[in-house]
Amino acid sequence: MPDSAAPNTAPTDTDRAGVPTAVLDTIRTIVGDRGILTEPTDTAPYAEDWRRLYQGRASAVIRPGTTAELAAVVALCARSGTPIVPQGGNTSMVGGAVPNEDGSELILSTVRLNRIRDLDAADLTLTIEAGVTLKAAQLAAAEQGCLLPLSISSEGSAQIGGVLATNAGGNNTVRYGNARDLVLGLExxxxxxxxWNGLRRLRKDNTGYCLRQLFVGSEGTLGVITAAVMKLAPQPKETAVALCGVNSAEAALSLFTRFQAHDAASISAFELMSGLGMSFVVKHIPGAVLPLETPAPFYVLVELASPRPGAGLRDMMEQILERALGDDILNDAAIAESDAQRAAIWRLREEHSEAQKREGASVKNDVSVPVSKVPGFIRQATAACEALLPGVRVVPFGHIGDGNIHFNLEQPVGSEAAWFLAQDHVIMDAVNQVVREYDGSFSAEHGIGRLKPYMMPDWRGGTELALMQRIKAAIDPGGIMNPGKLLP
Incomplete structure (x- = not known):
């Protein structure tokens, strides 16, 4: 407020809204009444993240129906200096799609950009708009006998634009790579x-800088992804899924190396879960049942898949597990006998985040280390956290096949959730110290968002962070795209 302003000046409509009324009125002419939400009861669900760590406020939620409408809105915001928070399904674990608290930012939702533009089963490509959910994209591919080999727990609500903007990883990274490995072109x-229309379907296109990879993983700080060309794979004709009980993370890694040595190309997922995390799932998720007779300290979910019928995956699974059982690597195992059993086993893994949420407050660490170092990391990080906060419950789980572990900490029994969450930076820093010792990364697949920018100078400082900041300044000189995210 200027010095000359009276301290008791009543706020105007613009002050209350945070964005000038003229800007909102012009946006309404672009997107129509259906394309703009301004009532607080309508905008509130968009302004809070899934974990409820951040509750922001938006003057409006803008929902364009076409790329042209979205471009016109962004052009107007650029001229008026209005900050934009791009948002897909709002499933970020790090507050990456939540506005600030003062109402000065607009949420730009891609929910209405939900068309499948093209699917070519011969080219194995799928061209879709940003608002298509990952699950809908998977189903569209499956209808044509193809596979979109990207799977995450939030795929029912996560949208393709957000999945790419955050370079999501997921369960099949061990075989197919992260999101950036599956995108051929972007709009x-x-x-x-x-x-920028870069919707090319080419596997080879060596014509200068690979611009699409600037936007994949940029968390909406460089632009808004409105459409993408995704790589597909042949639909598996045969699968085999097993849940295994093991005594340690070392045993889980040993089991993984056995499957790799036998036929690495058949592994489509290899997931690790702790006994405590599994107990939360069975406790809180209706219908979740452990298919093993005796609880174990750790569990492994292994899925094999092949596009070739008669690949003998069930026999392979049985042979490897029988040998592991004889060598005391394995305690027990259950192999799915039907699609329903396969889905039930996968549900035990997919409901981990929801079960932890129902158990109480948790501090989440999405980290990665070299695959060979996962057991040592879990052991050392567990000891560090238990020494830091006696009674804390350590719940590691995730993608041991690619080295990405969600090293989560659940509040001690009897403690206050608010007190525990107030320790989040102390806990994350303790975990990340161990991550650094094991040559890892403090963010594997969830991104930086609002939660972790303070870590960037320490981990990516010097030339690397300076390059990121120069790219940001060159592409977004006005700084209107997703302020406060990713970069410190």
Whole structure:
């Protein structure tokens, strides 16, 4: 407030809204009444993250129906200096799609950009708009006998634009890679409102900088992804899924190396879960049942898949597990006998985040280390956290096949949730110290968002962070795209 302003000046409509009324009125002419939400009861669900760590406020939620509408909105925001928070399914674990608290930012939702533009089963490509959910994209591919080999727990609500903007990983990374490995082309609205159409379906296109990879993983700080060309794979004709009980993370890694040595190409997922985390799932998720007679300290979910019928995956699974059982690597195992049993086993893994949420407050660490170092990391990080906060419950789980572990900490029994969550930076820093010792990364697949920018100078400082900041300044000189996310 200027010095000359009277301290008791009543707020105007613009002050209350945070964004000038004229800007909102012009946006309404672009997107229509259906494309803009301004009532607080309508905007509130968009302004809170899934974990409820951040509760922001938005003057409006803008929901364009076409790329042209979205581009016109962004151009207007660029001219008026109005900050934009791009948002897909709002499933971020790090507050990456939540506005600030003062109402000065607009949420730009891609929910209405939900068309499948093309599917070519011969090319094995799928061209889709940003608002298509990952689950809907998977189903569209399956209808044509193809597979979109990207799977995450939130796939029912996560949208393709957000999945790419955060370079999501998921369960099948061990075989197919992260999101950035599955995108061939993008359509992006830049911060000045211009549209870059890079929707190419080519496997080889060696014509300068790979611009699409600038936007994959940029968390909406460089532009808004509006459409993408995704790589597909042949639909598996045969699968085999097993849940295994093991005594340690070392045993889980030993089991993984046995499957790798036998036929690495057949492994589509290899997931690790702790006994405590599994107990939360059975306790809180209706219908969740452990298919093993005796509880174990750790569990492994292994899935094999092949596009070739008669690949003998069930026999392979049985042979490897029988040998592991004889060598005391394995305690027990259950192999799915039907699609229903396969889904039930996968549900035990997929409901881990929801079960922890129902158990109480948790501090989440999405970290990665070299695959060979996962057991040592879990052991040392567990000891560090238990020494830091006696009674804390350590719940590691995740993608041991690619080295990504969600090293989560559940509040001690009897403690206050608010007190525990107030320790989040102390806990994360303790875990990350161990991550550093094991040559890992403090963010494997969830991104930086609002939660972790303070870590960037320490982990990515110097030349690397300076390059990121120069890219940001060159593409978004006005700084309107997703302020406060990713970069410190």
């Amino acid at each position: 992006v609205v830049l911060p000045d409102g211009t549209v």
